[in-house]
Amino acid sequence: MKFTEEHEWLREEDGLIVVGITEHAAEQLGDVVFVELPETDTEVSKDDEVCVIESVKAASDILAPIDGEIVEVNEALVDEPGKVNEDPLGDAWFFKMKAADASQMDDMMDEAAYKDFIG
């Protein structure tokens, strides 16, 4: 699993990259009450705003962590945004991407480095 400075995690699964937010991010956001997912089959560039996530406190964006195509989104989050707090690393993945260039993940943090990053 890889981690970004935007507190997203990336996991490779069946040739696709699954993206979600970290436990630390979910905790900082507080109770999530609204999730807006991207359209599938859309090409995105790294750092494009692709999802909106609103907690009881504020709205924030999820950025595309790499270039590629969004091929699947987790519709279950729309009806049950609270999953993001319950299981951020598992059930509450946000979208799956087909990476344009998987080497963009090479420089990302591993779990130990991310733990150091959040202190």
Added chain:
Amino acid sequence: MAETGDLHRTALYDLHVGLGAKMVPFAGYDMPVQYPMGVMKEHLHCRAEAGLFDVSHMGQVILRGPSYEAIAHAFETLVPMDVLGLGEGRQRYGLFTNAVGGIEDDLMFANRSDHLFVVVNAACKEADITRMKAALEPQIVVEVIKDRALIALQGPAAETALSRLNPAAADMKFMDVATLELQGVDCWVSRSGYTGEDGYEISVPEAAAQSLSEALLAMEEVAPIGLGARDSLRLEAGLCLYGNDIDAQSDPGAAGLTWAIQKVRRAGGDRAGGFPGSDHILKVLSEGASRKRVGLLPEGRAPMRAGTQIFASEGADTPIGAVTSGGFGPSVNGPVAMGYVTADLASEGTQLFGEVRNKRMPLKVAKLPFIPANFKR
């Protein structure tokens, strides 16, 4: 954070930290925004059982004078409320108005027989005290209370909880005030609050505040509630947050607070006018306001937060209003908001649009409060 060193701490600071609260700066105080339970569960707990809030950052002031009548007459020069007619042991909601008819702060005031007890907002308290001193002294003595904490116990189980410490709590009705002995200490208690629930606000000497809070928190019904849930509770209850929903430019008529201005202070009343901005405020009362504060119910799931511009149609160029408070209402289980719209579009059920992330999202003008008040009248 650089400013942390300058923040005030309430008498319950150590208790908050010990309970695992997330502390944030608010109106110059280091305050708990939430506890480990989280905003959503804290909110729902308060509506279902009882919640304990530290509101010690608010200003507590006593006005003393030759008689209650003298204090009341003097105070009526600052607020458009019937102070003189307020019964002994009763509390009322009030507003400090300004010369142009805007609102400088909202407050609670109580007739405590030989004095008037006033509670004002934290962010406004210095200005309020200055205003009262300038207008009322020397005939009236403005005594700022600095050695008492203020805690709120709110929710349907608040009566059960507080009655364990003093059964007389159960005899109080909504907006009654009394001195109750709690754990051997005289506390100034009102049956009121700002959540839409039944409950109490308790002014307690600082030295006894932690022990009283711990005794309440030890009860099964009572959980600590932070500022996050306090905000969603008052928003669902349709109550104004000073600085958001009312400010120095909003007049009481537009704000939907005319109920707070008793007849005796209105045109034709025995003590009509005589408060700052009275000409303007009474004119708006008789002619109607050009804009109105209303409840707003977004039709989708996306919250519409303060600042969201409101339009009459999906394609309209010019906004007809804006959201002043908005977020997710845990008891409504959906987004709720309030804001100002032009008077012609203020009737219940009117379809409008709020612009969120450059998209026009439908919303409806809704009745306030979103959750029926649960007061013990």
